[in-house]
Amino acid sequence: MIVTIDGVAASGKSSVSSGVAQALGVPYVSSGLLYRAATLLGLEASLDLHAAPGLLALLGAHPVRLEPLAGGNRVWQGERELTDDLHSSRVDRGVSVVAALPEVREWVDAQLRALPEPFVAEGRDMGTNVFPHASHKFYLTASARIRAERRARERPEDVPAIEAALQRRDELDTVQSAPAPDALVIDTGPLDLQGVIDTILTRLH
Ligand SMILES: Nc1ncnc2c1ncn2[C@@H]1O[C@H](COP(=O)(O)OP(=O)(O)O)[C@@H](O)[C@H]1O
Numbered sequence: 035m036i037v038t039i040d041g042v043a044a045s046g047k048s049s050v051s052s053g054v055a056q057a058l059g060v061p062y063v064s065s066g067l068l069y070r071a072a073t074l075l076g077l078e079a080s081l082d083l084h085a086a087p088g089l090l091a092l093l094g095a096h097p098v099r100l101e102p103l104a105g106g107n108r109v110w111q112g113e114r115e116l117t118d119d120l121h122s123s124r125v126d127r128g129v130s131v132v133a134a135l136p137e138v139r140e141w142v143d144a145q146l147r148a149l150p151e152p153f154v155a156e157g158r159d160m161g162t163n164v165f166p167h168a169s170h171k172f173y174l175t176a177s178a179r180i181r182a183e184r185r186a187r188e189r190p191e192d193v194p195a196i197e198a199a200l201q202r203r204d205e206l207d208t209v210q211s212a213p214a215p216d217a218l219v220i221d222t223g224p225l226d227l228q229g230v231i232d233t234i235l236t237r238l239h
Pocket residue numbers: 041042043044045046047048049050184185187188222223225226227228230
């Protein structure tokens with residue numbers, strides 16, 4: 035069984051997926067972390083993030099591994115854990131460039147499709163491109179302002195700056211961010227986190 039939870043930046047995908055996965059007793063898979071890892075490693079190596087060959091050579095030479103757990107994902111490159119370095123504004127600014135490269139998307143998709151079921155998979159295109167046959171699909175939305183206010187609680191930046199950055203990334207991610215026709219779209223604005231989790235669990239039982 036695969037449950038997909040897609041949505042735009044800071045719509046609640048990771049938090050909701052973690053809650054749903056823990057209720058189901060299965061791991062959740064955070065596809066965005068692989069794009070973030072490729073971006074971080076490219077930045078650290080001073081590579082051109084628009085050029086796939088260099089990134090793929092780097093990722094091939096030092097493979098990145100996603101460790102999905104019910105409570106969260108950990109990302110490794112060999113013995114080095116990358117997880118805590120992946121959610122920075124610096125990575126945010128570059129990740130959409132990396133995610134626009136077809137070769138990088140193929141690299142991510144191959145890793146995701148190799149994971150053993152069951153799991154909850156969250157990202158942008160889990161229900162459309164990566165797991166079109168998933169048994170249950172959801173798509174989270176919320177206004178940019180609400181998403182910025184939520185993200186502001188995690189980062190020492192002001193809401194208008196975060197809102198502008200989210201809107202910029204939403205635009206850059208448009209190609210891969212359309213909801214699947216058979217996904218249930220949930221406006222998370224009026225709901226608290228548990229309310230979104232319960233909305234999804236109600237439909238899974
Ligand atoms: N419905 C909600 N109500 C209030 N806060 C929420 C809700 N959904 C998510 N959050 C909070 O908003 C922030 C962004 O959520 P996150 O799961 O990181 O989003 P995404 O994975 O889509 O970027 C987190 O601090 C999370 O706890």
